[in-house]
Amino acid sequence: MAAMNGGGTRRWGWGSARAEHQRADAQTAKDDAAAAFYELDTAQRDLRISIETLSAVDDSPAARKAVADFAEFGTRIDQVSQEYISVVDAHDLDRDDLDSATAARARAELGRVRQELERVRGELQRFGEGLGPLLTQAETQLARLAPAVERAKQSLLAASNALDAVRDSGLQADGLAGRLAALSPELTRLNEGAAQHGVRDTLRRAEQVVREAEAVRDEAERLPERVAEIDKRLASLRTRTQALHTRAGQVEPVLSELRRRFSAACWQDLQQVPDQAARSVRQAEEKLAEGRKARDEQRWADATAQLSTVRALLNSADEAIKAAGDRLQRLNEVSFDQTKEVEQTRFAIRDAQRLAMAGRSTPDPRHAGPLDDAVARVDRAVDGLTGRHPDYWHLLTELDAVKETVQRVVDQIRDERAAGR
Template sequence: MTATPSQPYSSPSMPYARAARDALVLMGLPLVAALALPAAFAGGGTRRWFGGRAESQRAEAQAAKDAAAAAFYELDTAQRDLRISVETITAVDNSPPARRAVADFEALGRRIDEVSHQYISAVDAHDLDRDDLEASAAARARTDLTRAKDELERVKGELDRFAGGLGPLLGKAETQLARVAPAVERARQGLLAASDALDAARQSGLRADDLAARLAALSPELTRLNQGAGQHGVTPTLERAERVAREAEAIRVEAGRLPEQAAEIDHRLVSLRTRAQALTTRAGQVEPVLSELRRRFAAACWQDLQRVPELAAENVRQAERKLAEARAAREEQRWPDATALLSTVRALLNTTDEAVSAAGDRLNRLNAVQRDPQQEIERTRFAIRDAQRLAMAGRTTPDPRHARPLDESVARLDRAVATLESGRHPDYWHFLTETEAVRETVARVVGQIRQDRGTGAAH
């Protein structure tokens, strides 16, 4: 409605305003205060006013409510942040201190639930927007909300102190977590390098089936690494990443060596085949050597060599069979089998070579001692005398531990020399083994003397 000079502007609230003004005038209030009321009621206001004290209490209660809400928000935020820290620790550390930290955090969580419930109950219990809110109700609301705020702040203080004590555990956990990503990446790069090396080997005509199977077996491990430490734990993830990287590197190295290994096996096949043929020829020469030994020397000098030709022939035949198996394994690219078979062939040929050489060496040594046994005797006596001089160096009497075996060596040499004069066909081989044994005994005594003196000098 539009106001006109003959009809002043009025509103539905005017009668109530006038009534309130009249009431205040009758109560003796200043007219200025009464005149100020219509503005509060003009326009159909939604709240009734009960005086300055009620409104002041309402404002204080609202301030307490806002402060409690801020405390609640800060506590909730701090708890969320701290939960991330605790989860970081539990993902890495299962030590007693870490378990205690988890238990303490759970206890704090229960306390936080309690004070949060008290806060929410206080908020729900007081409607500060009510039109008829009385001063006493507002005062109670302020008291309850202030108490809730104080409890929230007190628990927040406990939470802050707890967070401060987590520093060492959290630092350790974060250090461990920082290792996860690089470790997983190293594992991935290792698998990629192994795959590339395997492809290169295949392009050169090598199947490398066993390496391919080993690489395929790592696929589930890569899946677990991709799932992350959150699902499998930091320590297991680190261990898995290191294991995958180590195995992938082994596969890469072996794949890279495959061409070289194949060439090496090919060379060994040819070399051992040639050696087997040469030993076949040499084994055929053992029988004439044995014939000469039988004709010229006592049986004790050659009896242990009687089966050398037979054993040499059998060893060579067995070596040739193993060579054929090794060649088949090489064609089928069964590298470990080929390598093992070639090692067996080499051992057989070494044994045969030693046996065949033993016959010729025996004849040469027996010929030498038969021509001049004195040379062997003097060689052995010189070793004894040299040890005796060492035993007496710096002493007036020798140590019995040294003198006794040296004296026994002298007697043993004398007995060996006596056997050369005992018959028409002396056992020259027994003589040679005795002198060699004497020299070995003397060498042990010399070593003991030097060790004893070295120990004494150290003290």
């Protein structure tokens, strides 16, 4: 009996030791699983910071896909984490009556869930490593944020100072002041920060503020020079208007001589020049007065616009007056001796013909045709000088047209040869 009891005692002691060993192994498995759970949770939280940064900065398709993929990881992590918690809750390793089989089963299940936790963490780690380029770009934008906002504030301050300096000099700059005031809400949003408005929008807003504030500052700094230029143009255009007023009165005598000495075809198209010139000069004087008033009222943009109109009107009058004088001069010259104009045109034709034949035994019909036609046109124009009052103006316009045709042929030949054709 004693022997049996002794033997029984040994078997019980061996079984108890085995159960304790299994309990210890299960506890080790539980600790390992807890460590794996903690590491996965830590990796997820660390990567979430990066994803939030990416989401705030980058709106590209690649960034949006990364955010979506991380959300899918979140679902998988929740699933494996819930499985881990369920396994831990299912096994009380501190029970006094924990048998070896139960401990072994707990160890196995805890080992399995640990492996699953580690597998998901490994996939999450590889996913995070693949985000390297996107995160680098996002971090670069974040690094730009503070300097960009500061640059915007400094640009606004510089614009404000430039505007104050202009006003201190006695000049008004209401338009610039209004543009600067319109940037005030943008400054408020910049001060509220990227946390409220996002990194992308804040960077865009800062760049816009810099651009517009610098434009205001530049215009404010150039305003004194602009005013001086307006004053200079006012004086210059006033002098020119007076001169053209005098010249406009000289057109009628020119037309009288044209009527007296040449056929109607030589001057008919100039009949309206005196009225046109006088009307343009009169309108220029009116616009000049409006420009002076705008300048006195410091409406700089209006003053500049009026002076541009004055200049256009004076150019129109000047061209019309000049056209009448040039017509008389050219007609005088050609009526005295048309040989010079005709020979110049024929020389241009011959020169083009030599160019067309250079390196060829026969000319290209595309070149020869227009040049042959040019010769015939000159001959017809010269033969047309008949009667008491020949149409010298027709001769001149024909010769001018022939020269233009010849020049086009020359340009064509040179272009083709330059291209190797």
